[in-house]
Amino acid sequence: MTRATKPMSLTVNDRQVGPVAVPEGLMMQDFLHEYLNLTGARMGCGQGICHACTVVVEEEDGTLAEMRTCIVGAHWFEGRRVRTIEGIAERDTDGAVTDLSPVQQAFIEHFSFQCGYCTPGFVIGATVLLDRLQREPVSREDLEEVITEALDKHICRCTGYIRYLEAVRDVALKTPGLVTS
Amino acid sequence: MAAKVSRRGFLKGSAVAGVSITVSSLPLSAAARLLETPPRPGADWLDSTGQPRYRLDALAKVTGAKTFSRDYRAQNLVDWPAEQSHAFMIHATKADRRFEGVDLSVLDEDLQPDRLVLHEDLVADGIAVPNPDFFGDVFLVPKGETPRLLGQPVALLIYHDFALYDEAKRRLHFEEGAVVYGEKTAYNPPPNYGASRYVRIAGERPEEEDRYSPLKDAVIYGSFQGDEVEWPAAGDKDAVARGMAAAAEIENEMEKAGEGTLLLERNYFSQSIDASAMEADNGNVWYDEKNGVLHLMMATQSPYHVAEVSAKLVAESRFALNSIDLKTGYTVGYGTKDHNIFPFFCVVAGLYGEGRPVRLANDRFEQFQTGLKRHPFWMENRMLVDRKTGKIRAMTGHSRTDGGGRANFSFSVSFVGATAAQSIYYLPKSDFSAKAFASRAVEAGSTRGYGTLQTMSATEMMIDEVAELLDMDAIELRRVNVFKSGMKNTQGAIPGGAMRNEEILDRAAAHPLWVNRHDRKRTFEAEHPGRRYGVGYAHTHKDYGTGAEAAVVSLEFDPEGRLYMRHVAHEMGPGVTTSQAVMAGEILGRVPDETEFAVTEWPQMPLETTDEPYTMSQEEEDRRKRNPRWTPRFTSPMSATNSVYYMGHAVREAARALRDFAFWPAARSLWSRGIGGGVLAPFAVHPEELRLAGGMVNAGGMPSLTFEQVAAEAHRMGLVTGVTVHTFNRWQWAEAEFDIPGHGPMRRPIDALAVKYGRQASEDLKQQMTAGGWHFVERANVSYPPIQRNNAGVTYYAPVATLAEVSVDTASGEVTLLNHHSIMECGRQIVPALVSGQLQGGLAMGIGHALMEYLPLYEDGPGNGTWNWNRYQLPRAKDVAAWSQTAEVLEPLSDSDPPKGIAEVVMIAIVPAIANAIAHATGKRFYELPITPEKIREALS
């Protein structure tokens, strides 16, 4: 016998998922890992502390929000549009990567990560930050602080953060409209 | 069962008879696969200065592809059944009561496990811990016995349905009643782990022979009487007795030294920490009973060890075993996934999977509860210093560590700590001892730093205090005592190569943070009432390597000039794969077109090993080495530190051999074409003039040739076109002679060689290519560094110094790291971006150790299952002075300097530098890490 389930549907990486019967207490992280075979949103703490497990939620008005999947139940995402790390880069029909997002490109060029376990969370966090800057540009002198503030909740044990932060600054400065002079 | 021949010949000596073993890294999924080779193959991967544009594994990691072992489920593993079972364990949180059983009554009927495994089941099935002296005597606590350690598992629960597993695990979490305890008993830890002592008295001058040293005489071992260590008696009957007499002499000198000297006595404490690798321990195991195959997908830094020990575990049980098939993904552990017991719990879970793959994956609470910790050290140091000159006359340091409830590497960590305690100073007389105790704490293991962070931090805090007491500049005092090239360390060994600590001291002394520290303090404190300002300096160097480093690499090219590299190393984060490919390119003028790492099939290297590189007697090694197919060790555990130097040596030797045996003769042949000896004849061109760069081959003014042209010629001539080397280092390289057809015998710093001949080689040559299509060239006159060399402890050092600038809030005790600057010497950097990334990462870890991270050892500690990163604080982006920190790296002495392993040393100097900065800021010394706001508030109140 299995536990009580409820049907749920959502959009993940532009793909319609469901309705699937999902146990009521299941966390989104486990839904991604065990039901959808998407393991890029990583388990770090399971308690909402490290932000290794985050995904993008695309709001109706087009803005992006970062959500922790380890402390939010799968059913919370019912009907929503979710983008996981696997859906950030452009891919061809076989799933092969054809183009990286500016954040991803900057991370690889800056040698931002080492083991890479935390990388999906940083990609998601930086993507959401840049989306916000598009609507609410910051002044040049506040830029470093805004970046540190936004990514401070992400834990990385290998890199000391510097190359992540510098990469994000690079993208912010190169993308027109994010930084006011 | 018919005894099969091992597919890995080199395992013959140690593997379980009749069980074949394969170890491999997982082929990445098609999308990620192309990332392992440069995404746009060839030169495009490198920029115009020869530096890679990104890591070889960059694309996979940045796009969320399955890379870590943790990412794989049964359905992702080729040939595995798709249904995945899941397991978790229930852990004891009391170590002073008998374990009576488990009570699963909080679980509804449908949440009961499909399979519950207890110690008694393991006994019935003949499952025992394979190396009890290392891993402890039992997996699960037997009924009626007191757990050895806090957090020890008592039961294993297997579920065939994820949702049920998930729910049951959640219900049982923090459910104290699940473990039934009986009467109160004494604690039940294993016996203590070991005590050792390193005594040295130099001759009159540093260059003279030592009067006594561990290398020349003996390392002294103590024996435990309960919790007391008994050292041997002093006397002159043997080396050990003379060593104890030497220790007494040093003690005596310290007691008697009066006028004109400073004798500083200080006790230090360095805490237990959890390395908190983001990927928690995990494994997935499928036991295919029908075919007797154990399949493992395991997060481990020592895959060969896991495979061998698993073979032993299963072969001795009632479960039939023909072969082991171990796969690994990427993993990260900072040493905590090296020789940990967790993989064997996974194996046990797999055996009870009833034909299904079983996944056992720690959550963060469980990782705190069971993952290997960094050893806490208590150190009692004494330093005798000449007041006038500042010269250290003698230093003693007696440390004890608590290794917790499984032996693991505790003894070794304790003595490696003792051998590092001298930091960067030359000590004419020294006596360092280490005691490794057992306890009910979660066990500690080979966590990054390996005992040296603890002892060197203490010494660096101590030297800072000595400077203050002598009213000397702390950098100047270091200069007076600095260890120079050719001097002997506290083991009596002379470290290899140049020691460049003086250059680092010069740079630090001239750095604005140091020069302006007094002025800055005045202005800062005037501008920030309630805050104190301080700058601290510390300088350490760390050995790298294990004293038994082995590697195997092959390089070959085809007639079209495509270059292939195959390497035994696997990636763990620091960019091993990237830098190894770049190193081949430095010698051959071309990076490999295709690379394959974590290669485990080496048919061209039919070597045998006993894999006892530390413990074999000299006699036996002398006897065994006559067999040209014997080597002390086939491959060593991967760590970030050993890769660049030790693994790189194999790459460079293979590349040099190709250059000498293929490119030089083939290029000569092309240049000598034509009447009268061609363009070469009028010139005298020597092999050392050969230049391979940018895909071109040049020498002494000859017309440029392309790599492809020369490659084709080498194949046409039937020259050597592929080289596989095996290397071994015991603080020195093994060497041997190889008779290569057409070249005659030559000596190389490798202990095995196989070559491949070009497409148009003579039949004679081709007939010799019988080892998987290669000619295994039997060696002659091999020399392995003597076993006594193990006593040297270490001979390879890399130094890092750090200046830290802090401010301290006197009301809250909060420390703000304003800035830091590091100076490093790492030989020649292969990929500077990777080196600086490692430095930045190490500094962050050190910041955590100095200021935040702390674990109580026992009942309140991680073994109780309530620890996570909410209460255990890790450094965040805001804590590391991210935008202001700087670093410089000394230029190599020449472009032939080898690269040095720096993964461990980078995190050490920042720890005492911060402590010294806080002392400068507050005027108070702190001897216990971490230095928390509470401790500061208390000291300032």
Ligand code: FES
């Ligand atoms: S795993 Fe979700 S925040 Fe740490």
Ligand code: FES
């Ligand atoms: S790169 Fe390893 S945790 Fe961030």
